[in-house]
Amino acid sequence: MTTLLEMKDKMIKFCSGYELYIRMAFKFLVALVLLLMINAHIGYMERISSFPIAMLLALVCCLLPQNGTLCIAAAVILLDMYALSLEAALITFIVFAVVYLIYFRFAPSDGIAAALTPICFRLHIPFIMPIGSGLLRPAYSVVSVICGTVLYYFLDGIEQNASTLNSAAEEGGAATSKFSVSIGQLTSNKEMYLTAAVFLLTALVVYLIRRMAIENAWTIAIIAGILIQFFGLIAGYLVFSISGKTIELLLGSLVSLLIGFVIEFFAMNLDYARTERVQFEDDDYYYYVKAVPKKMVASSEKTVKHFGNTASMGKRIDRKSLAEEMDIDENLFQ
């Protein structure tokens, strides 16, 4: 444990020392992964769906503010949708605009959660998002996770129905049917509603538990969040007859549990064994204070070991005494 705490201290020192570069590297990484995933799944416009273009855009993103990544990713998605069909592009634009106007106008700093949610879905660990949101952010931040969830399922639905949308375009199919197919990904996707509802419940429960004045509140919140998601989604899959998701859910939950503990280790690592309780009063109130110290390691003291004659240490050695000690001529130093 001490080694881990020392590592944590070193990492925090390293991050605070190179904060600017680490922030830029993080933005670059998120943007690159996001753009590569877009290219791999819905990269219908070949001209912009190549690795060099993704690298170039990710480099631009690391110089822009955090929400710049979202704007560039949205532009790339719209161009890809346009290459697939004009109707799909129009519906995608409306969805983006509504999400922006309804939520991101009020909480622009939560954009990163909306970008990370689809990435986590592709990595099969979306369950960490509502837990992370509940642990680290205010309660309303779960809306950004839900926005990310809706966008993921919408674009996933478009990807699965791409052949329908494309063939309809080639055969000159009616625009109305293409609209119906695109909007259907939002209105008739039961799995999306189920996941969004479970995520909302999870984030709220995690937020409420981690704010409680109980011992190991964060650990209990993480475990409760994972259990709610696991059993909530299993029940939902049974009700809606969705099959083939159990193993993914189980493994994703376990990995998310581990990531949750890593978050706890870095953000809230308390030593409950050294809890102190004090009581005092002033003119207006009587105070019952419970103070829980953070787990810390004392910074290791550096000791310098000296070898040989240490009698002259810290003293100024003049030329004459040095020459005498070395048994050489004093003039040799000139």
Next chain:
Amino acid sequence: MINEERVKELYQMALCDQKEEKAIQKNGEYYRSDYVSKELIKSFFTGTIAFGLLLLLWGLDRIETMKENIRMDDLLSNSVVIVLLYIAFMAVYLLVTAIVYYQRYGKERRKRKKYCGHLKKINKMYEREDKLKV
């Protein structure tokens, strides 16, 4: 000679400038009521656009059935429902706006006070130094 205390205060001010510059500036320009009203006006337009887009989405989804079975009575009753939904949507949207920006103003005001505190300390330090010089 460098005044260590002043450097500390200047550092705190630079930190505020870097992180909260916009918020501090905006907060100083308005009273709370004006600030919230300005955001309510903005929200009226953005809310109306959002509702319009949702309505468009709904309309595009049902365009085929609407083309086939369009009747004057349905159109009237639907219009009434749409207007009622619009009012309800805007009421919630504007209420959320008012709550969010009322609280945000308070937060920004606290930051501005902190910033002004540093500014006052620095001014006093400069005044003291000037007196000593004279």
